Amino acid sequence: MSLPTAPAPLRRPTHGRLLGGVASGLADHLGVDVLWVRLAFALLSGLSAFGVVLYGALWIFTPVTRADDEPAGLAAAARTGRRPRSSLARGDLGQLVALGAIGLGLVLLLARTRWGVPARLLVPALIASAGLALIWTQADATDRDRLASTSWLASLGTGRSRLLNAARLVGGLALVVTGLVVFSLSSSRPSALGETLLVLLVVVVGAALVVGPLLWRLVRQVDTERRQRMLSQQQADVAAHLHDSVLQTLALIQRKAADPRAVVALARAQERDLRGWLYGADEDAAASIGAALEQAAAEVEQAHGVPVEVVAVGDAPLDDDGSALVRAAREAMVNAARHAQAPVVDVYAECADGAVEVFVRDRGVGFDPTAVPADRMGLRGSVVGRVERHGGTAVVRSAPGEGTEVRLRMTLRRPVEGAQR
Amino acid sequence: MSAVRVVIVDDHAMFRSGVRAELGDAVVVLGEAADVEAAVAVVLQTAPDVVLLDVHLPGGGGVEVIARCQARGSQARFLALSVSDAAQDVIGVIRAGARGYVTKTITGPELVAAIARVADDDAVFSPRLAGFVLDAFAGQEPVPGAGRQAIDPELDRLSTREREVMRLIARGYAYKEVAKELFISVKTVETHVSAVLRKLQLSSRHELTRWAADRRLL
Numbered sequence: 023m024s025l026p027t028a029p030a031p032l033r034r035p036t037h038g039r040l041l042g043g044v045a046s047g048l049a050d051h052l053g054v055d056v057l058w059v060r061l062a063f064a065l066l067s068g069l070s071a072f073g074v075v076l077y078g079a080l081w082i083f084t085p086v087t088r089a090d091d092e093p094a095g096l097a098a099a100a101r102t103g104r105r106p107r108s109s110l111a112r113g114d115l116g117q118l119v120a121l122g123a124i125g126l127g128l129v130l131l132l133a134r135t136r137w138g139v140p141a142r143l144l145v146p147a148l149i150a151s152a153g154l155a156l157i158w159t160q161a162d163a164t165d166r167d168r169l170a171s172t173s174w175l176a177s178l179g180t181g182r183s184r185l186l187n188a189a190r191l192v193g194g195l196a197l198v199v200t201g202l203v204v205f206s207l208s209s210s211r212p213s214a215l216g217e218t219l220l221v222l223l224v225v226v227v228g229a230a231l232v233v234g235p236l237l238w239r240l241v242r243q244v245d246t247e248r249r250q251r252m253l254s255q256q257q258a259d260v261a262a263h264l265h266d267s268v269l270q271t272l273a274l275i276q277r278k279a280a281d282p283r284a285v286v287a288l289a290r291a292q293e294r295d296l297r298g299w300l301y302g303a304d305e306d307a308a309a310s311i312g313a314a315l316e317q318a319a320a321e322v323e324q325a326h327g328v329p330v331e332v333v334a335v336g337d338a339p340l341d342d343d344g345s346a347l348v349r350a351a352r353e354a355m356v357n358a359a360r361h362a363q364a365p366v367v368d369v370y371a372e373c374a375d376g377a378v379e380v381f382v383r384d385r386g387v388g389f390d391p392t393a394v395p396a397d398r399m400g401l402r403g404s405v406v407g408r409v410e411r412h413g414g415t416a417v418v419r420s421a422p423g424e425g426t427e428v429r430l431r432m433t434l435r436r437p438v439e440g441a442q443r
Numbered sequence: 444m445s446a447v448r449v450v451i452v453d454d455h456a457m458f459r460s461g462v463r464a465e466l467g468d469a470v471v472v473l474g475e476a477a478d479v480e481a482a483v484a485v486v487l488q489t490a491p492d493v494v495l496l497d498v499h500l501p502g503g504g505g506v507e508v509i510a511r512c513q514a515r516g517s518q519a520r521f522l523a524l525s526v527s528d529a530a531q532d533v534i535g536v537i538r539a540g541a542r543g544y545v546t547k548t549i550t551g552p553e554l555v556a557a558i559a560r561v562a563d564d565d566a567v568f569s570p571r572l573a574g575f576v577l578d579a580f581a582g583q584e585p586v587p588g589a590g591r592q593a594i595d596p597e598l599d600r601l602s603t604r605e606r607e608v609m610r611l612i613a614r615g616y617a618y619k620e621v622a623k624e625l626f627i628s629v630k631t632v633e634t635h636v637s638a639v640l641r642k643l644q645l646s647s648r649h650e651l652t653r654w655a656a657d658r659r660l661l
Contacts, residue, residue, distance in 0.1 A: 095529070096529050096532070099499045099504075102501065103501055103502060103503060104454070104499035104500050104501050104502075104503075104504055105499060105503070105504045105532060106503050106504045106506040106507055106535065293548075297526075329548075331570060331571075331615070333570045333571055333573070333574035333613045334574065335574050335577040335578045335581065335613065336578065336581060366615075368570060368614060368615025370570070370574070370610070370613045370614040370615065372577070372610070372613075374581065381614045383614055383615045383616075385615075427614075
């Protein structure tokens with residue numbers, strides 16, 4: 023199976039998770055199917071509950087995916103509830119139960135042998151960890167809602183959700199205490215000193231476990247607030263920039279209302295700008311072929327008032343050959359925009375198997391390639407010639423009335439990593 | 444054939460009226476809705492042929508509308524319409540059951556044609572959706588003779604022909620032009636596109652749900 027070359031950062035997603043999202047986060051990070059990770063955790067739980075401890079540790083130390091990890095437009099849509107929220111499907115719940123049963127079964131099975139954890143320890147440990155899971159899930163939930171309210175006391179929520187959260191907290195506490203009590207009762211020792219020490223230890227450990235989430239939450243909160251300050255400054259900057267550009271465009275559109283072509287071009291340029299910010303990643307035009315093509319398309323659109331739609335599949339770093347390819351593609355776009363009289367120019371780029379292919383197509387007037395008119399010499403020189411000088415191929419296909427398609431292909435000198443799958 | 448009956452679901456009133464005007468007499472608009480609740484109610488009440496569905500919608504998004512309508516036995520077909528271009532959301536709506544995706548910049552006649560296609564139970568792939576699909580199934584060239592042993596490996600990869608059709612659509616070819624280019628009938632093109640839609644909806648490749656995060660440099 024194919025591995026992404028840059029692994030996703032280890033984050034706990036809020037979508038598609040069963041418990042804390044540890045397994046799905048880990049699966050994303052390692053590039054394996056999440057079921058295997060979950061199964062591994064369940065099996066490891068058999069080894070003296072090692073899987074449970076590991077899961078708990080990862081749960082604590084792995085941050086959740088934050089809203090600001092997504093492009094601004096998507097984050098906003100998610101906040102206002104215009105995107106699907108994470109929810110458990112029934113099948114997922116079945117999987118959770120099945121995996122839990124496997125883990126529990128293993129633990130119980132091993133408990134019967136001499137390698138396992140004795141039931142004296144196991145039962146209270148299970149009760150206590152259920153309680154802890156409850157408490158920590160709540161810590162998690164508040165972590166997610168942090169953007170809405172900053173105080174963790176206020177984050178207990180309002181109305182029904184406050185009641186629910188409180189119930190969760192109390193229930194969790196009760197389970198932890200029960201577990202610890204059962205533990206200390208079942209392990210009575212003859213020595214009084216030992217007993218006192220044991221009770222002391224149990225109380226200290228219990229207190230640490232319960233207070234832990236609260237402390238942890240406080241630490242996280244400081245971090246989040248710092249992030250938020252940075253974020254709000256950035257947002258203010260971007261908002262200022264956007265408002266400037268949008269207002270500017272609207273003013274220009276009003277002044278050029280008599281010229282439909284100019285209005286369309288202005289609207290398209292503004293749309294591209296907004297779209298890039300709202301839904302796209304920050305792409306540096308100098309960094310990749312896809313981004314460079316997007317930029318070339320935007321420039322051609324701006325200069326000639328014909329929409330240029332770019333669809334890119336895969337991407338590759340921009341080297342000398344790639345730059346030449348993009349310049350040739352840009353020239354083909356200019357030709358189409360200038361001569362074809364087509365309403366739109368379609369650009370499709372595909373980077374795969376160590377080669378880049380770019381198609382520039384219009385449904386315009388077309389021409390007879392065997393009788394190239396003088397004004398099409400640019401196509402031969404600056405498109406075909408340029409690509410061939412860099413070891414690529416260029417094919418121009420056109421017929422009067424059928425539009426034109428320029429097909430460019432270039433093998434990347436540096437073999438594309440991950441292309442041979 | 445009687446005119447196709449349509450419901451428009453979008454949270455921007457200006458956009459709804461714009462679409463209504465562009466559609467004109469080509470279809471019958473039965474109703475409009477601005478959020479998930481209203482959309483489900485209108486769809487169940489009027490039983491339209493096609494629902495034009497915005498991807499982002501108050502109340503849980505287009506996915507929620509499709510899920511709730513289909514859970515209550517609606518036979519309506521959904522055509523996703525979005526300005527967002529966010530691959531994971533578009534793929535999400537398709538996987539929920541939409542039969543196609545077009546961008547909001549689509550022209551009136553093209554939209555009418557797309558609606559007719561969806562009403563006929565065919566799939567509508569815009570160049571952008573075709574690009575998403577090729578990206579999602581990238582690196583899955585069919586290996587002759589391999590496979591068979593997995594549960595249903597056919598769902599996880601595109602056939603050579605399907606890939607060709609997708610690439611032509613991504614290059615801006617209309618179905619008719621694709622047919623001419625590959626020397627097949629339009630009907631066959633439609634069959635291929637429907638097969639791709641089915642794979643997109645049923646494939647268990649977890650890349651499909653999270654591929655957007657990996658969409659970095661190869």
